Amino acid sequence: MKIFGIFGDPIVHSLSPAMQNAAFRALGLDACYLPFRITKDRLGDAILGASAMGFGGLNLTIPLKEKALEIVLPDDLAAAIGAVNTVSFGQEIMGHNTDGSGAIMALEEKGIKIKGSRILLIGAGGAARAIAYTLAKEGAEISIANRSPGKALELASSIQAEGYGLEDLERLVPQADVIINATSVGMKEGDPRLFDGNLLHTGQMVFDIVYNRETEMLKDAAKAGAVAIDGVMMLVYQGAKALEIWTGLKPPIDVMEKAVREGLKARER
Ligand code: ATR
Numbered sequence: 001m002k003i004f005g006i007f008g009d010p011i012v013h014s015l016s017p018a019m020q021n022a023a024f025r026a027l028g029l030d031a032c033y034l035p036f037r038i039t040k041d042r043l044g045d046a047i048l049g050a051s052a053m054g055f056g057g058l059n060l061t062i063p064l065k066e067k068a069l070e071i072v073l074p075d076d077l078a079a080a081i082g083a084v085n086t087v088s089f090g091q092e093i094m095g096h097n098t099d100g101s102g103a104i105m106a107l108e109e110k111g112i113k114i115k116g117s118r119i120l121l122i123g124a125g126g127a128a129r130a131i132a133y134t135l136a137k138e139g140a141e142i143s144i145a146n147r148s149p150g151k152a153l154e155l156a157s158s159i160q161a162e163g164y165g166l167e168d169l170e171r172l173v174p175q176a177d178v179i180i181n182a183t184s185v186g187m188k189e190g191d192p193r194l195f196d197g198n199l200l201h202t203g204q205m206v207f208d209i210v211y212n213r214e215t216e217m218l219k220d221a222a223k224a225g226a227v228a229i230d231g232v233m234m235l236v237y238q239g240a241k242a243l244e245i246w247t248g249l250k251p252p253i254d255v256m257e258k259a260v261r262e263g264l265k266a267r268e269r
Contacts, residue, residue: 001031008061075097086242232261
């Protein structure tokens with residue numbers, strides 16, 4: 001049996017084991033995906049240990065994604081983003097970042113063509129970085145708005161995009177084909193809106209990386225007749241892309257989505 005795993009600290013709430021094990025079952029693979037609590041200072045030992053034990057692959061989550069760059073050989077995208085969420089074991093121990101492609105696949109599934117689309121990315125933290133670099137590679141026209149405008153400008157300048165503050169959203173939101181919330185705003189009930197929902201209109205796509213609840217932004221999007229996509233799909237597609245890297249197989253998206261949504265429901269109980 002091939003062992004796969006996710007390393008993080010904390011790790012107990014991760015939905016990846018349920019999602020990946022459901023996928024393995026659906027694909028008929030003799031494989032098992034387990035969560036491991038690994039601290040930053042033992043990450044090197046843990047990755048080399050997994051390699052020595054013949055693991056099939058790894059995911060990394062908070063707080064290990066950046067630290068991994070010191071241990072694995074990152075591909076160009078992971079190196080540009082500065083974070084690794086997927087490790088593969090071949091001739092080399094390679095580091096990949098599938099967070100951004102998770103977001104892009106979630107959008108493409110809804111019929112959007114990334115190349116040439118006007119995309120407004122809100123946020124400039126770790127998740128936004130992964131999405132920004134991946135989108136830039138796909139040839140999107142990107143604007144980045146962040147609470148701290150300096151961080152937006154910095155990220156934007158590294159991918160030849162435009163950077164703004166949140167006060168510019170009033171002008172930027174109506175002009176965008178796709179609006180992505182890559183901030184943590186919306187995770188908690190009672191979080192403020194980043195912009196007035198009336199700025200949205202039909203024909204737009206609104207993607208919120210928050211996955212633990214239906215955010216006000218997504219409710220506003222649905223009300224405005226825009227397409228609303230929740231963060232579950234990013235979680236599913238980043239995992240699907242990782243599975244594809246490890247096995248070369250076509251991931252069973254529906255099965256993976258169902259496992260994540262059931263896992264989230266079980267949490268509420
Ligand atoms: P992650 O790795 O999940 O992206 P992060 O790197 O801490 O987390 O980034 C959090 C993002 O949410 C940042 O863009 C942050 O804005 P700042 O760069 O100005 O801190 C944004 N964010 C967090 N709380 C916010 C709030 N109350 N209003 C607006 N933006 C917020």
